[in-house]
Amino acid sequence: MPAAVADIVADPAALAELVDDAVVWASQHGLLVGAGLSEPACAAVHAPLALLPVPYPRETFLRAQRAALAFNSMINAVAQDETYLQNVLAAAAQEDEFTARLLRVYEETAKERHARAGTDAVLAVLRSDYMLHTPTNSLLQVELNTIASSFGCLSTLVARMHRYLMGRAGVSPAQVAALPEHNAMDSIVDAMGAAAADYGVQGGVMVMVVQPGERNSYDQQWLQTRLWERHGVRTLRRSLAQLAADGRLSEGGRLEVSGHPVAVVYFRAGYTPDDYPSEAEWAARVLVEQCDAYKCPTVAFQLAGAKKIQQDLARPGVVERYAASAEDAALLRGFFAGQWALEDLSEPDTAAVVADAVANPERYVLKPQREGGGNNFYGAELRQRLQQGGGGLAAYILMQRIQPPVQPAIMVRGGKAVQADTLSELGVYSTYVRRGDRVLLSAEAGHLVRTKSADSNEGGVAAGFAVLDSPMLV
């Protein structure tokens, strides 16, 4: 921590003033989340945030940035291998209805997909999440998000806020330079703009598929505003239910929503079974999959992000098959934590790791393979679930528990600051635009740090556990 900042943290009055500066800056610059009021529903409050950037090892950070394009290319190759997706996910689908249903959408839309082979329109906004693992001093991947990678806009604003606060605190420009600049907001928007431009239809809109009553709409709406300002493309926000009612597929495969031709469909919903309360929502998903718009993501990309796939890629020889080069494969493999399938508990390797996890549950996480977070087993619950056994375990993967460094931080929520011991998770965004075999864009697209209390297992910012943060490279 720069000396100027340490002085402030040590002085309660100066600290209170810096907290106030943070809250004011955040409110002025749209670093907001919904206040959760029913009336007025548009009331907002600053996003939960870390007052100061978190120290992060520079070389490790740069390595994660460098891996962005390798992940893009690898996940695209996986998503294009129908047989691989179906084979790997078959067992999980037997246990997890959501995976099964997504696979069914994938299979039901095979006709349109195959007809469009060579001209299919893919937009991906990935976020690869990592934590530092202190025992081996390495950076390990927590997950690779292929749908609804959130917080690109708010993380851009948090980085700007930290620069502002460092200046307010009297930190030297040389030290401020240790805060890596990025613009995930515009990087993501530029990928959307490139997709819309390639779609090439006058007045083509982006449909943002959202959850009804979304509280994190500010992060999403920055994309809308910037997509308009930078690329002149309008956004229609629709829930899956609205899309089912309001979307129409024309003869050529064009999707029209409220009479507007759709160039891009961008999902910020659809990654959890809760988003599909009826058949109408599944019908909307099929409709999108059938249309000729850019999809972010396609069902194939969403399936390629399954934990089960992640676990399978970590098996010897698998990531090597999908990476663009041997160098890429080595780079990617370096981020893989130990991960084990639980389909055949009698298999000797599986039995051994399960026995170890029951004996040392603190070294493992038990994760369901679907997206959304918040459903993991840790500690005593993990032991209990493993001991309970049963076929249901096939829908889970067992993963090495990452042991990140614990660091002090000042977390600000609702205008109030709390000091705590914390863990931080780094996310690196990447964008990818492909039309048939032609890759229009593949780019590293900024980053995110989320910091949470060291005594909380779950880490969602929206769920109230974590705060938005940014790195200070050391």
Added chain:
Amino acid sequence: MPAAVADIVADPAALAELVDDAVVWASQHGLLVGAGLSEPACAAVHAPLALLPVPYPRETFLRAQRAALAFNSMINAVAQDETYLQNVLAAAAQEDEFTARLLRVYEETAKERHARAGTDAVLAVLRSDYMLHTPTNSLLQVELNTIASSFGCLSTLVARMHRYLMGRAGVSPAQVAALPEHNAMDSIVDAMGAAAADYGVQGGVMVMVVQPGERNSYDQQWLQTRLWERHGVRTLRRSLAQLAADGRLSEGGRLEVSGHPVAVVYFRAGYTPDDYPSEAEWAARVLVEQCDAYKCPTVAFQLAGAKKIQQDLARPGVVERYAASAEDAALLRGFFAGQWALEDLSEPDTAAVVADAVANPERYVLKPQREGGGNNFYGAELRQRLQQGGGGLAAYILMQRIQPPVQPAIMVRGGKAVQADTLSELGVYSTYVRRGDRVLLSAEAGHLVRTKSADSNEGGVAAGFAVLDSPMLV
């Protein structure tokens, strides 16, 4: 209204989308007011706003802009004439305790003021408010604010929002050019910065004197943020009570607050008796008046803005005495509405106008001479108060009621739009920095339009009656 906008207004779905665009833009860009929650107190909601700019006659608008420097120079001359201020306000002071007390502060601090003659430090942020008067097709001044002229920042943002919304609505760049650009936010901040620079003390701060529990703090905090960004000057927010406890006058007349030397004291409180609940607040006001910092405003400038002074300036020959030139005087006099003192009700001219007001109360307003708004008499209440008579009327002035054009508008509050017949009031900001006889800065500094329902007599945005608006010149 441009055709593209008319089409949107006529289509409920398109209109709802534009309202949404406005609410989102406002939330993203700090065009906010407090949500009024106790917890979290920092929750905010978009400021009440007009969805579209209001048509405003171009020549009239430009004339009001041109008058800004003439008002600066005139009000400065009035504020420097001690005898005039005391003579004109003497009768009003007998009826209005607040005026009396301000005059007393003025008199009690005469020693310091006279000792500092030739090097006194004056910062003024004026806002001259006008309404169009349809019967004579003229622009008449409603009042000249010399203390706590608010909404400079939010009005800057509303003008930007209207430009954005016009673009969204598909209005041509030529038509968008009819929205006059301005930057009241930075113009005001630059005057503050010039004052702080002239004060010339390393680490000198601006103290913003605020009301406890201020809901319009977002407008104020933009000044703080921009003053830091543009001029590296920090702001301390203090209530008068805090200032009484926390302020200290050093030997040379320097004010120190929480140990910081004060370069500028900027009042966003202190204009209403409610701001002085005890002697402590008056002691703080005296302290500021005694110190050598730039005061925005001095007590003299505050007194010069009294309605009673405004009424007296309108008398034949008076404004001519204080204006910088005959041209200035003619320009200023053109804005003066009919105004009458009520000190001697037996005086024939006064008796005649009171009789007319009792007969035609809709043509008049009865205004108390102190600041703050919301205490005027109209219609039947005005008639009743005049008929009641009594010496108390000396604290009021009778003013010609301005009859502005009624225009349709869409007012957005708490995310919801309401169409209404409305009246609009134009405010023109001006800034003024003087050290002794040396005028460091005198500038027109942007504008404000407030629009209110035609059936509401009072017009405060903060009080919930009016919305922030901007002009489209026609």
